[in-house]
Amino acid sequence: MKNILIIGATGQIGSELTMKLRSLYPNGNVVAGYIAGAEPKGALLESGPSHLVDITNPAHIAEAVDKYNVDTIYNLAALLSAVAEAKPQLAWKIGLGGLYNTLEVAREKGCAVFTPSSIGSFGPSTPHVKTPQDTIQRPETMYGVTKVSGELLSDYYWHRFGVDTRSVRFPGLISYVAPPGGGTTDYAVDIYYSAVKGEEFKCPLKPGTFMDMMYMPDALKAAIEIMEADPSRLKHRNSFNIASMSFDPEIISAKIKEYVPEFKMKYELDPLRQAIADSWPDSLDDSCAREEWDWKPEYDLDAMTVDMLHNLRVKFGIKQPEDSQTV
Numbered sequence: 354m355k356n357i358l359i360i361g362a363t364g365q366i367g368s369e370l371t372m373k374l375r376s377l378y379p380n381g382n383v384v385a386g387y388i389a390g391a392e393p394k395g396a397l398l399e400s401g402p403s404h405l406v407d408i409t410n411p412a413h414i415a416e417a418v419d420k421y422n423v424d425t426i427y428n429l430a431a432l433l434s435a436v437a438e439a440k441p442q443l444a445w446k447i448g449l450g451g452l453y454n455t456l457e458v459a460r461e462k463g464c465a466v467f468t469p470s471s472i473g474s475f476g477p478s479t480p481h482v483k484t485p486q487d488t489i490q491r492p493e494t495m496y497g498v499t500k501v502s503g504e505l506l507s508d509y510y511w512h513r514f515g516v517d518t519r520s521v522r523f524p525g526l527i528s529y530v531a532p533p534g535g536g537t538t539d540y541a542v543d544i545y546y547s548a549v550k551g552e553e554f555k556c557p558l559k560p561g562t563f564m565d566m567m568y569m570p571d572a573l574k575a576a577i578e579i580m581e582a583d584p585s586r587l588k589h590r591n592s593f594n595i596a597s598m599s600f601d602p603e604i605i606s607a608k609i610k611e612y613v614p615e616f617k618m619k620y621e622l623d624p625l626r627q628a629i630a631d632s633w634p635d636s637l638d639d640s641c642a643r644e645e646w647d648w649k650p651e652y653d654l655d656a657m658t659v660d661m662l663h664n665l666r667v668k669f670g671i672k673q674p675e676d677s678q679t680v
Contacts, residue, residue: 355378355380355381355382355424356381356382356383356384356421356422356423356424356425357374357378357381357382357383357384357423357424357425357426357427358384358386358404358406358414358417358418358421358423358425358426358427358464359371359374359383359384359385359386359426359427359429360386360406360408360414360426360427360428360429360430360451360455361386361387361408361428361429361430361431362384362385362386362387362393362397362403362429363385363387363391363392363393363397364391364429364430364531365526365528365531365532366429366469366523366526366569366572366573366576367385367427367429368397368530368531369528369530369531369569369573370427370429370573370576370577371383371385371397371401372396372397372400373573373577374577375400375401377577382401382402382421382422382423383401383402384401384402384403384404384417384421384423385397385398385401385402385403385404386403386404386405386406386413386414386417387403387404387405387406388405388406388407388408389405389407402421404416404417404420404421408428408430408447408450408451408452408454408455409446409447409450409451409454410454411454411457411458414426414454414455414458415458415461415462418458418462418464419462423462423464424463424464424465425464425465425466425467425580426455426458426459426464426465426466426467427467427576428451428452428455428466428467428468429469430447430448430451431444431447431448431496431499432444432447432448432496433496433536433537433539434471434473434494434496434497434536434537434629435536435537435625435626435629437494437495437496437499438494438495438496438625438629441495444495444496444499445495445498445499448496448499448500448502448503449499449502449503449506452468452503452506452507453506455468456506456507456510456516456518459510459516459518460510460514460516464516464517465516465517465518465519465580466507466510466516466517466518466519467518467519467520467576467579467580468503468507468518468520468591469520469521469522469523469576469592470500470501470503470504470520470521470522470523470591470592471496471497471500471522471523472484472522472523472524472525472564472565472633472634472637473492473494473496473497473500473537473629473633474490474492474497474500474501474504474522474592475488475490475492475497475632475633475634476489476490476491476492476493476497476632477491477493477631477632478491479491479634480634481633481634481635481636482634482635482636483636483637483638484594484634484636484637484638485594485638486589486593486594486638486639486640486641487589490504492632493632494629494632497632500522503520503591504520504591504592505591507520507590507591507592508590508591511590511591517584518590518591519579519580519582519587519590519591520579520590520591520592520593521575521576521579521592521593521594521595521642522592522593522594522595522637523567523572523575523595524538524564524565524566524567524595524596524597524637525537525538525539525541525564525565525566525567526538526566526567526568526569526572527541527542527545527566527567527568527569527657527661528542528568528569529545529660529661529664529665529668530569537564537626537629537630537633538564538566538630540556540557540558540602540626541566541600541605544556544602544605544606544609544618545609545658545661545662545665546665547616547618548609548613548616548662549613549662549665549666549669549671550669550671551615553617553618553619554606554616554617554618554619555618555619555620555621556602556606556618556619556620556621557621557622557623557626557627558601558602558622558623558626558627558630559602559620559622559627560601560602560603560620561601561603562601562602562627562630562631563599563600563601563635563636564599564600564601564630564633564634564635565596565597565598565599565634565635565636565637566597566598566599566600567595567596567597567598567650567652568597568650568652568656568657568660568661570651570652571597571650571651571652574650574651575595575642575648578646578647578648579593579642579646579648582645582646582647583646586645586646587645587646588641588645589641589645593639593641593642593645593646593648594637594638594639594641594642595637595639595642595648595650596636596637596638596639596650597650597652597653598650598652598653598654598657599635599636600654602618602620604654605654605658606618608654608655608658609658609662611658612658612659612662612674613662
């Protein structure tokens with residue numbers, strides 16, 4: 354990959370993926386595609402080219418591809434789970450209509466396409482523990498419906514037209530860089546913010562609600578590695594299970610207390626988010642990703658907690674504990 358377009362570059366994943374790709378491909382164009390009202394700022398703006406790309410407008414996509422000789426598109430445009438339930442029509446328009454536009458431009462101009470799927474592509478009838486790579490997918494949310502449909506559509510463009518489509522199913526993603534964006538798993542980001550700020554955390558999910566989670570550096574690693582993988586080894590394409598860690602609110606709270614003993618959490622359940630979480634897997638079997646392109650995460654819960662707390666303190670100008678150089 355030399356010339357890359359990232360659609361949704363100012364979002365939770367896109368803002369970090371853009372910067373990571375620019376560090377890896379300094380001699381190419383890594384174009385930050387954005388929508389009006391969400392323009393790049395700071396380092397994201399200054400470190401490389403940017404272009405207005407509304408995924409619902411195929412002319413925007415084609416214009417950016419032509420202008421920057423793009424050969425690879427990362428399509429990150431989507432409404433996250435809880436937001437998509439509030440705006441299902443818009444979620445479909447962006448998630449599926451936008452994907453169709455992207456794939457058509459890719460077909461016409463010879464681009465590879467990465468479009469992430471999610472644990473949300475599974476549903477209550479899916480095996481919840483060590484969810485297999487190939488299993489029943491009957492989600493009950495609009496977010497999940499768009500993700501399953503996106504997997505099928507991407508595979509269709511590969512088999513029918515030879516468009517090099519690849520994807521991973523992201524677990525809940527945890528990051529200190531971008532604020533949460535309305536996902537069901539975002540409590541696992543909010544909890545660290547509360548811990549660092551000395552606030553009591555109000556947890557929207559009940560104890561025992563296990564979900565797969567991943568630290569953002571591992572998510573970026575997966576998105577890049579799958580697009581660089583040897584295609585001759587790929588038996589699957591859209592979409593690979595990837596996993597790193599699985600925990601419930603009690604486990605992550607206990608881990609934070611190891612480093613912030615005064616941290617407190619109480620439960621204020623959100624019925625919508627709880628219902629969504631209950632329909633998702635507790636853990637994923639990612640053996641196919643490990644076998645077909647050597648996937649391996651670098652962070653577990655402890656390593657992530659140390660890094661999150663340290664970097665959030667830096668972000669908010671909060672003094673680091675004197676008894677630790679890392680936390």
